[in-house]
Structure formats: structure tokens, C-alpha cells
Amino acid sequence: MNDSAPGADGTPGTGSAAGSRRKDVRRNQQTLLDAAAAVFVTSGVEAPVRDIAAEAGVGVGTVYRHFPTRADLVIAVYRHQVDACAEAGPALLAAEVSPHAALERWVGLFVDFLVTKHGLAAAMQSDDAGFEALHAYFLDRLVPVCAQLLEAAVAAGEIRSDVTAYPLMRGIGNLCIGAETDSRYDARHLVALLVAGLRKD
Amino acid sequence: MNDSAPGADGTPGTGSAAGSRRKDVRRNQQTLLDAAAAVFVTSGVEAPVRDIAAEAGVGVGTVYRHFPTRADLVIAVYRHQVDACAEAGPALLAAEVSPHAALERWVGLFVDFLVTKHGLAAAMQSDDAGFEALHAYFLDRLVPVCAQLLEAAVAAGEIRSDVTAYPLMRGIGNLCIGAETDSRYDARHLVALLVAGLRKD
DNA sequence: TTGTAAAACGGAACCGCGTTCCGTATCGTC
DNA sequence: GACGATACGGAACGCGGTTCCGTTTTACAA
Numbered sequence: 001m002n003d004s005a006p007g008a009d010g011t012p013g014t015g016s017a018a019g020s021r022r023k024d025v026r027r028n029q030q031t032l033l034d035a036a037a038a039v040f041v042t043s044g045v046e047a048p049v050r051d052i053a054a055e056a057g058v059g060v061g062t063v064y065r066h067f068p069t070r071a072d073l074v075i076a077v078y079r080h081q082v083d084a085c086a087e088a089g090p091a092l093l094a095a096e097v098s099p100h101a102a103l104e105r106w107v108g109l110f111v112d113f114l115v116t117k118h119g120l121a122a123a124m125q126s127d128d129a130g131f132e133a134l135h136a137y138f139l140d141r142l143v144p145v146c147a148q149l150l151e152a153a154v155a156a157g158e159i160r161s162d163v164t165a166y167p168l169m170r171g172i173g174n175l176c177i178g179a180e181t182d183s184r185y186d187a188r189h190l191v192a193l194l195v196a197g198l199r200k201d
Numbered sequence: 202m203n204d205s206a207p208g209a210d211g212t213p214g215t216g217s218a219a220g221s222r223r224k225d226v227r228r229n230q231q232t233l234l235d236a237a238a239a240v241f242v243t244s245g246v247e248a249p250v251r252d253i254a255a256e257a258g259v260g261v262g263t264v265y266r267h268f269p270t271r272a273d274l275v276i277a278v279y280r281h282q283v284d285a286c287a288e289a290g291p292a293l294l295a296a297e298v299s300p301h302a303a304l305e306r307w308v309g310l311f312v313d314f315l316v317t318k319h320g321l322a323a324a325m326q327s328d329d330a331g332f333e334a335l336h337a338y339f340l341d342r343l344v345p346v347c348a349q350l351l352e353a354a355v356a357a358g359e360i361r362s363d364v365t366a367y368p369l370m371r372g373i374g375n376l377c378i379g380a381e382t383d384s385r386y387d388a389r390h391l392v393a394l395l396v397a398g399l400r401k402d
Numbered sequence: 403t404t405g406t407a408a409a410a411c412g413g414a415a416c417c418g419c420g421t422t423c424c425g426t427a428t429c430g431t432c
Numbered sequence: 433g434a435c436g437a438t439a440c441g442g443a444a445c446g447c448g449g450t451t452c453c454g455t456t457t458t459a460c461a462a
Binding site: 021022023024025048049050060061064068069070130 | 418419420421422423424428429430
């Protein structure tokens with residue numbers, strides 16, 4: 001559920017032509033995902049599309065036929081990790097001793113994911129039009145899970161009830177921005193503080 | 202020679218040529234600051250340099266002679282507000298009933314400032330090379346003040362002692378990203394939560 | 403006032419990046 | 433092997449930051 005493993009293909013819907021009848025299409029789709037994952041690791045998610053195309057040994061046109069925009073490529077690369085994070089929520093709720101503990105662990109998972117992906121947190125919150133899809137995908141997938149954990153913790157009387165999932169997720173994402181490039185900045189610590197601030201007085 | 206920017210000089214002037222003997226220089230300097238401030242309000246701090254030049258009725262070359270980079274222009278526009286915020290720290294410490302109350306008020310001031318400047322928080326944390334100066338200016342000016350407030354609160358036994366000023370300031374700045382463009386996201390609330398999390402258990 | 407050098411001005415030009423377009427190469431099928 | 437459909441590569445476009453340079457303005461002196 002955390003880093004590496006770029007290879008796994010997305011479910012249909014990742015690219016436009018996941019199940020094409022043409023062999024070269026399927027091959028390039030996979031080649032591009034692998035290349036993008038590799039480039040993202042070394043250069044961050046803000047890496048130029050041309051770099052990804054070069055790494056994959058294809059032209060930029062090919063990248064755009066498979067992924068209409070750079071954001072779609074980013075989504076495709078990380079989709080399964082986001083999904084894994086989403087699925088971990090209910091599991092933690094069932095396994096942990098308390099909803100608040102589950103929330104803490106789950107948030108930790110999310111932060112670990114974001115912090116190890118160079119520039120992902122920043123891209124996600126970027127008001128750059130092209131990245132709205134990225135923002136939306138993360139939020140659509142994770143906000144409901146967060147809401148469920150929050151609700152359980154509120155029901156258990158462990159946290160205050162004036163916090164909703166959406167701003168909390170955005171805030172956590174925001175706190176992760178720049179964590180990879182500044183050793184003096186400890187995002188995990190601050191997120192822990194924020195989650196601590198949720199506790200009922 | 203990159204040091205002559207309006208970054209670290211102690212002079213009250215905003216740009217590099219504030220006290221030129223040529224009157225057109227002084228006039229353009231002021232015109233540019235006014236134009237930039239106006240454009241920042243309507244289009245955010247990410248507004249194209251060309252727009253600012255047009256608003257000021259000058260060519261882009263003139264903008265760059267006065268402000269070596271877009272970030273320097275942003276710094277110049279907001280410098281006095283940052284300074285005012287920095288100076289408010291000791292004042293609040295003296296005026297408020299407790300260091301923690303002073304910290305809360307001061308953080309509120311900072312957040313209000315950031316949240317009302319379209320895109321400023323995002324620009325400040327951008328890993329875009331040109332904005333490092335902006336980041337640095339804010340931090341140089343505000344971190345010492347924050348440290349002073351933190352220290353006083355720790356000395357008074359009000360907050361935990363494992364938080365330093367730098368990550369706290371960065372975290373608060375991060376939480377403000379996107380607050381202006383998303384009504385569902387309440388940065389003030391989250392920052393309040395974070396500051397609440399500082400309290401000693 | 404007028405001449406002159408220094409400094410500033412404007413905006414075309416350059417570079418990098420996301421994205422689009424289109425002539426060409428490749429694939430699956432008959 | 434021929435053919436239509438589809439994908440490919442990469443040149444071209446638009447945009448934004450920054451630089452460059454020929455032209456204009458300024459301050460000062462004769």
C-alpha cells in the first residue's frame with residue numbers, strides 16, 4: 001500500500017484504451033505507466049511530459065493519446081495506491097482498539113504515501129486547471145473513508161464533532177507539501193499535532 | 202550580484218533603485234508597485250508579468266529592471282504587511298493575558314493575511330526556484346517572532362516543548378493554501394485545531 | 403539652450419512546457 | 433498482399449518567465 005510497484009495496471013478507466021485490440025496500444029500503455037513511475041521517482045510528478053515520453057521511447061503524441069492530460073497520467077500511476085489506502089480504512093476500523101486509533105493509523109498511511117511522492121501533495125492542491133482531476137480523484141476516493149472514521153470516532157465520544165472529512169483531508173494534504181525537500185520540516189509531526197487537536201477537550 | 206535584490210537590504214525602500222536620481226525611475230517604481238498590488242487583488246499573485254506591465258503602462262523590460270524576478274515584486278508589494286505582522290508579535294505578548302493567547306492571536310493575524318492574498322500561500326511554498334526568495338523573506342521575518350512566542354508559551358508551561366517555530370510556520374502557511382478558492386475548506390479552523398494541538402496534555 | 407553620456411525604456415526574441423495537429427507507419431483483417 | 437482503421441512521432445502552437453538590444457529620456461554641463 002505504499003511506494004514502488006508502479007507496474008500494476010489500473011482498472012479500465014485508467015487510460016482510454018486499456019483493452020484495445022491492437023498489441024502496440026496495450027504495450028505502450030504499460031510502457032508509459034512504467035516510464036512515468038520511474039521518472040516521477042527521480043524527477044517528481046512535475047516532470048515534463050517530454051521526459052516521460054523519452055523514458056518510454058515514444059513521442060509526446062502517444063502519451064497524450066493514452067492520457068489526455070498530464071494529470072491523468074499521474075492518476076493512473078498512483079491509482080492503485082490510493083485505492084489501497086481507501087480500502088485500509090474500514091480494515092483499520094475493524095482491527096484497532098478504538099476509532100481514534102484507527103483514524104491515527106489511517107492518516108499515517110496517507111501521509112506516508114504523500115510524503116514519499118515528490119511533489120504529489122503540491123500538485124494535488126495546485127489550482128492549475130489540469131490538476132483538478134487529480135485533486136478530485138483523491139478526494140472522491142478518500143473523503144468517504146475519512147468521513148466513516150471520523151463518524152465512528154465522534155460516536156465513540158473521542159473527538160470533537162465540528163470537523164468534517166473534506167477540510168481535514170485537504171489540510172492533511174496541504175501539510176505534506178514540501179515535506180520531501182526540506183529536512184527541517186516534519187509533516188508527520190504536524191499532522192499528528194493536528195489529529196491530536198481533534199480530541200475532545 | 203544576485204544579492205542586490207530587494208530581499209535583505211535593511212533599507213525601507215522596496216526595490217533596488219528606490220533612491221535613484223532619475224525621476225522616471227522613482228515614478229515607475231511606484232507605478233509598478235501600485236499596478237502589481239491591483240493585479241494581485243484581481244488575478245492573484247500568479248498573474249503574468251505582462252499583465253502587471255500592461256496595468257502599469259510600461260514594458261516588461263522595465264518591470265525586470267526594477268524587480269529582478271517576479272518573486273521580488275511580490276515581496277516588495279507585501280513587505281510592509283509582513284513587517285507589520287512581525288512587529289505585532291512582541292506587542293501581543295505584552296498585551297495579552299497569556300503567551301498562548303498571544304500566540305493564538307498572532308497566528309490569526311498571519312492566517313488572515315495569507316488567506317486574503319490570492320495564491321500567496323501556494324506561491325510561498327512553491328518549489329519553483331524563483332520563489333525561494335519569497336519563502337525566505339517570510340520565514341526570515343516571521344520565524345524569530347514565532348520562536349519568541351513559542352518560547353514564552355513553553356516557559357509558562359502552556360504548550361508542549363517539542364515544536365519549533367520553523368515547521369510550525371511552514372505548516373500554518375501550508376494550511377492556508379487554497380483557502381480562497383474553496384468555500385468548503387476553512388483554513389482558519391484547521392489552523393486553530395493545529396494550535397490547539399500544541400497545548401500540553 | 404543645446405550637446406552629450408549614461409541610464410532607463412519598450413517590446414521583440416528566446417527558452418521551457420503543456421497540448422494539438424497531421425502526415426506517416428503499423429496493425430488486424432480479408 | 434491489399435486495405436481501411438488506428439496509432440505513432442514530432443513539428444508546431446500558445447503561454448509565461450526572462451533576456452537582449454536598439455531607441456528614448458534624463459541629468460548635467462557648456
